Amino acid sequence: LALCEARRRLSIAGVPEPRAEALGLLAWASGIRREALLAHGDDALDDGALDRFEGAMARRVGREPFAYIVGEREFFGLSFSVDRRVLIPRPESELLVELALEWLGTCTRESPLVVDVGTGSGALACAVAVHAPWCRVIGVDVSVDALAVAHVNRRALAASSSDHGAHVRPVQGDLLGPVAGPIDVVMANLPYLPRESIDGLQPEVGRHEPRLALDGGRDGLDLILRCLDHAGEKLASDGLALFEIEPFQVDAIAQRATWATCTVHRDLAGLDRVVALRRR
Numbered sequence: 001l002a003l004c005e006a007r008r009r010l011s012i013a014g015v016p017e018p019r020a021e022a023l024g025l026l027a028w029a030s031g032i033r034r035e036a037l038l039a040h041g042d043d044a045l046d047d048g049a050l051d052r053f054e055g056a057m058a059r060r061v062g063r064e065p066f067a068y069i070v071g072e073r074e075f076f077g078l079s080f081s082v083d084r085r086v087l088i089p090r091p092e093s094e095l096l097v098e099l100a101l102e103w104l105g106t107c108t109r110e111s112p113l114v115v116d117v118g119t120g121s122g123a124l125a126c127a128v129a130v131h132a133p134w135c136r137v138i139g140v141d142v143s144v145d146a147l148a149v150a151h152v153n154r155r156a157l158a159a160s161s162s163d164h165g166a167h168v169r170p171v172q173g174d175l176l177g178p179v180a181g182p183i184d185v186v187m188a189n190l191p192y193l194p195r196e197s198i199d200g201l202q203p204e205v206g207r208h209e210p211r212l213a214l215d216g217g218r219d220g221l222d223l224i225l226r227c228l229d230h231a232g233e234k235l236a237s238d239g240l241a242l243f244e245i246e247p248f249q250v251d252a253i254a255q256r257a258t259w260a261t262c263t264v265h266r267d268l269a270g271l272d273r274v275v276a277l278r279r280r
């Protein structure tokens with residue numbers, strides 16, 4: 001009964017996929033697996049679970065993202081704590097990690113330096129640290145609030161996977177400013193949305209995710225272009241810089257990065273999503 005009513009409320013609130021969302025929230029609130037809830041119904045839930053579910057529903061009806069309500073999101077097969085202080089890591093950003101790992105697999109240096117600039121929750125930095133534990137990984141963010149979340153994730157990783165997390169160092173600062181080069185790999189999922197487009201986004205993003213994580217200025221390129229200049233100064237001689245972008249930004253980036261050869265990679269939707277710059 002609780003599920004039917006919840007689905008109806010989410011549907012009225014305009015939440016996409018209300019049935020799956022209601023089931024997911026109820027599973028979280030009750031600690032009972034979705035399959036079991038579907039098979040046995042929700043009549044036997046205790047008051048504590050129903051109260052938690054009601055609280056979660058009120059937030060979701062207000063279009064707060066599911067990941068903030070349950071407090072976690074999976075990225076690259078790992079679970080990360082997330083809340084309103086950080087952007088929720090997106091599947092398309094896994095491409096940055098894949099390309100970084102591909103390059104690191106061929107790098108002969110003993111302990112390459114990888115910088116995740118605009119690290120947010122620290123998801124990209126932690127994913128690289130787990131899969132390439134021989135690297136030194138720094139996550140930079142200008143937001144002290146975001147870095148607090150990155151610290152939580154770094155510590156959870158350190159606790160769960162011998163010493164991997166110990167290789168991620170969250171640092172506060174502007175772009176690559178706080179990092180001494182040479183840097184071998186830069187991963188940059190910086191804010192890249194044109195400012196005017198933000199209010200038109202779905203409420204989960206536009207109303208709830210940090211503006212500091214989304215707003216890339218008039219054409220979305222303010223931070224990317226500045227970071228390109230930093231990368232030009234600090235990248236090692238054969239280093240790699242990866243930028244997540246909007247497709248229309250490719251030309252401006254290729255023009256600015258006079259120091260690099262530029263390759264463009266598409267996301268699963270077939271859109272140009274990552275620019276890879278190799279120092280010439």
Ligand SMILES: C[S@@+](CC[C@H](N)C(=O)[O-])C[C@H]1O[C@@H](n2cnc3c(N)ncnc32)[C@H](O)[C@@H]1O
Pocket residue numbers: 086087088089090093117118119120121122123124140141142143146173174175189190191192212213214223
């Ligand atoms: C789009 S979010 C990406 C977060 C994370 N890398 C991810 O992919 O989930 C961009 C991040 O860049 C940070 N940021 C914004 N301006 C910055 C700056 N000037 N220097 C460093 N980080 C910045 C924001 O605080 C935010 O955490």
